[in-house]
Amino acid sequence: MKQYRAYCFDLDGTVYRGTEGIDSAIRFIHKLQQNKIDYFLVTNNSSKTPVQLQTTLANFGLDVPEERIYSSALATAKYVNQHYREAKIHVIGSDGLFHALQKEGFETDKEELNPEVVVMGIDRTIDYMKLAKACVAVQNGAQLVGTNEDIKFPSELGFLPGNGSFVRLVANVAAVEPVFVGKPSPVMLQVIQDEYGYHKDEMVMIGDNYDTDILCGIHFGCDTIHVNTGVTSTEQVLQKPLQPTYCVEDLDEIS
Template sequence: MKYKGYLIDLDGTMYRGKEPIPEAPDFIHRLREAKIPFLFVTNNSTKTPEDVAANLQDNFGIEAHVEEIFTSSLATAAYLKSLHHGEKVYTIGEKGLKEALSVAGFKEDEINPDYVVVGLDQKVTYEELKTATLAIRNGARYVVTNRDTNLPTEIGLVPGAGSLAALLTTATRVEPTFVGKPETLIMEQALERIKLSADEVLMVGDNYETDILAGIRSHIDTLLVFTGFTSREDLEKVEVQPTYQIDSLKEWTVE
């Protein structure tokens, strides 16, 4: 089937940590040659779109432009704007999240925020978690960039944004709103950005639990590539299968 656009995951699909995936640059080149629009859709909230594009180009030889990057930070900022509930935020997160919220017009306020927004923060302190807990218990809306509990690294699985969220949920007994994959929130926004409907695009990723479920929940066809998180053995255990599955991106024909 010919698709008018692609939504493409990054880690595990375009690269693995700091390791290149050899077929990825050519896959993107073929999309460009065919004049098929695409968005890189990532749960990573720590980097700005500029940083993500530079990483793809400089470290992996993948042509990427800022307007082709859609992060969970951008999706979170847009979601908060849509609520019209105030402009004061208390943020646990890194540069990518804080910059996205600032550009969207939100102001940091640790005393009486309208929202507590949580993303991955590798330098988070107990004091910051305490401030967030008190704000949520005092009525601030609680929003998390993504529910990823762990991140794969060269030394093993380390805590992700979902793990920080679990701590705050335990401390507050309040369940957050999650924005990133596999939620439909980020996918709806991605479709708006690429200006296509769900039946016109293909979601490409390596992780059934995030990329593929995001597509399934949003009624978007999915392509699982076995270069990252999910294995064929993992896939045998799930009831709803991806639309397509391949070992390598070089197997996929771009029409």
């Protein structure tokens, strides 16, 4: 297999599954670290701050500098700052998103009556009142921005509702089309390219989820590697009209 200058990994389903590490991926990243090859962790998870994600990765034996972690929360905060500088925002989300927006200079603790942007990330305490407020704000003209459009995510109990479920609910009630920043939007890969100056053909996106990870790489225009360790099975991937560059069982196949 071709060697790349920058390996971009999805996290959940690719590097770990819930509380379990995926050994082949961890071995692969260790090898990149030993060989001083660049790698990035590109996750739609908006609930955790980079430091919290660092701790999660440390639990699987991965020592990763903060600046190698790109979450949909960070990308969303940058997106909102670029497109709606100094706007009044209303946020539904968790630590990761609040932290990222504050870092970009937004006030997130005020109850804005007429926000210009409603930003939504996964919030395990979301309730009717929060959704109703978001619906009303969007009907009054606020732009609806979601960190990611995942309808569901796997857990030990089965699939649980993902952020995309709630953003779609608000969008349907308010009759608008939301903007989603996370994968499959190419925004996070674009930011990595801009910051490090790679050519697209020097980058590869690696992930288990066809609809987010693989399409993100395809939309961006770099090579992609599908791993059969999470949401989308290899069988399902082979039926898609747009194919990833490589399909592997796990990353031991290409070490």
